[in-house]
Amino acid sequence: MPPKAKAAGKGRAPAKRKLAEEFPPGEVLTATGKKSWKLGAPIGQGGFGIIYLADENSAKPVGADAPYVIKVEPSDNGPLFSELHFYMRAAKPDLIESWMKSHKLKHLGVPRYWGSGLHESGGKKYRFMVIDRLGTDLQKKFEECGRRFPRKLVLQLGLRLLNVLEYIHDHEYVHADIKPSNLMLSYSDPNQVYLVDYGLAFRYAPDGIVKEYKENPKRCHDGTIEFTSIDAHKGASPSRRSDLQILSYCMVQWLCGRLPWEDKLQDPLYVRDSKIRCQENISKFMTECFSSTDKPVEIQKFMEKVESLDYKEKPPYEELRSILQAGLKSIQAKDDGKLEFTAVNGAVSAPAQKKTRRRKAAEDIETEVPSRKKRSKENGTK
Structure with a gap:
């Protein structure tokens, strides 16, 4: 049986998840399919990590009207991994488009999955996922x-x-x-x-x-x-x-x-x-x-x-x-x-x-x- 973790202080439980460090705008992340994405300003933070504005990598900085967001968390956290499993199986753009066509729908409210991968910075590994901005x-x-x-x-x-x-x-x-x-x-x-x-x-x-x-x-x-x-x-x-x-x-x-x-x-x-x-x-x-x-x-x-x-x-x-x-x-x-x-x-x-x-x-x-x-x-x- 592993040793019990020591509490940080009286009445406080040890942290269950590591928090993601904030990356500077312009950081480039390369997805599994070798496509690269550029980070913009962070627009949200949760227990899993940070959400950034993002766009396809180019010489231009990511603007406030960026059409994508990237979720980033430490690679040993759980929530994004579980979510990513769903997106990779069920939220690829061609799957969504095909289903909309067969069911005669003009719109379907499932964010589209554009890519994911692992990113290393400062000796630490991070998992990321690219989806539509909402x-x-x-x-x-x-x-x-x-x-x-x-x-x-x-x-x-x-x-x-x-x-x-x-x-x-x-x-x-x-x-x-x-x-x-x-x-x-x-x-x-x-x-x-x-x-x-x-x-x-x-x-x-x-x-x-x-x-x-x-x-x-x-x-x-x-x-x-x-x-x-x-x-x-x-x-x-x-x-x-x-x-x-x-x-x-x-x-x-x-x-x-x-x-x-x-x-x-x-x-x-x-x-x-x-x-x-x-x-x-x-x-x-x-x-x-x-x-x-x-x-x-x-x-x-x-x-x-x-x-x-x-x-x-x-x-x-x-x-x-x-x-x-x-x-x-x-x-x-x-x-x-x-x-x-x-x-x-x-x-x-x-x-x-x-x-x-x-x-x-x-x-x-x-x-x-x-x-x-x-x-x-x-x-x-x-």
Whole structure:
């Protein structure tokens, strides 16, 4: 048994991941296929590393309008490796274009993968990945709109995300962490939305064989606590129905402002049991969330259809789309291709203190789940 790591100080745990050092603008990274990319200014940082603006290597510096970003992290970290596994298998531009053509879609909200590799600097090795540059995330838009989205917008987002989920499911993966902060608008077209962050993406059907349902107490509550699926709360691997259940929770929150279990996010068992009660009586759940005059019947039907699915069953994507399209028709609207982020009458921004507590609760839960590096091993990666 290896020796226990010493704590850095009283009450402090040792750091689990190394942080990436910041590279200067102009640093050139060479991908596996020998194509080189130039880094611009850093635009984001997370537990995995740093995100930079980037462009194909040339004599010109990378401008503020660069069309790509590069994620960089120390090579022995886990999240980017797991995410990279998904992108290399399912997000190559030709794959996405081919699927869009066969399904007669003008757009699909999956960031395209342009390359990856290892980079050495100062005696240290870093892993990097090049993908499309995107814009703001829906969590920011949700707060700006007073934590309520118009019904038309929610149904439009649901339709777009159904297309994304059908695509990634068709390529043997589930996302497992759909939430407003993982949904980003296009950098060049604010009417398009992308699902990002595939660090928890799970290959549910390697070589077309769907994995069996098996609960594992060590993996309970994996994901983001307020949205994660009941399967994940029970420690089972995420499934296609899990993604759709998470999407339904997102749509309910966008419409009514909050989910009933958001008052106790620090208690994962309470959240799990609340969701189980919700699924057992979806009509009662909708009454808790909405008044009788603004209850979205289509969301209830959507949730009921998802609830009827078996763990290994392929979802009826077209039927689910029809349910949301019927919702648009019921409010004399249609998906005109424009996402209008306008405040709903009576919506007021949540107090900053309340948002802080909510986010802290989610962070507290996330420290209890297994590392994404471990998930990558369970996906069959090295």
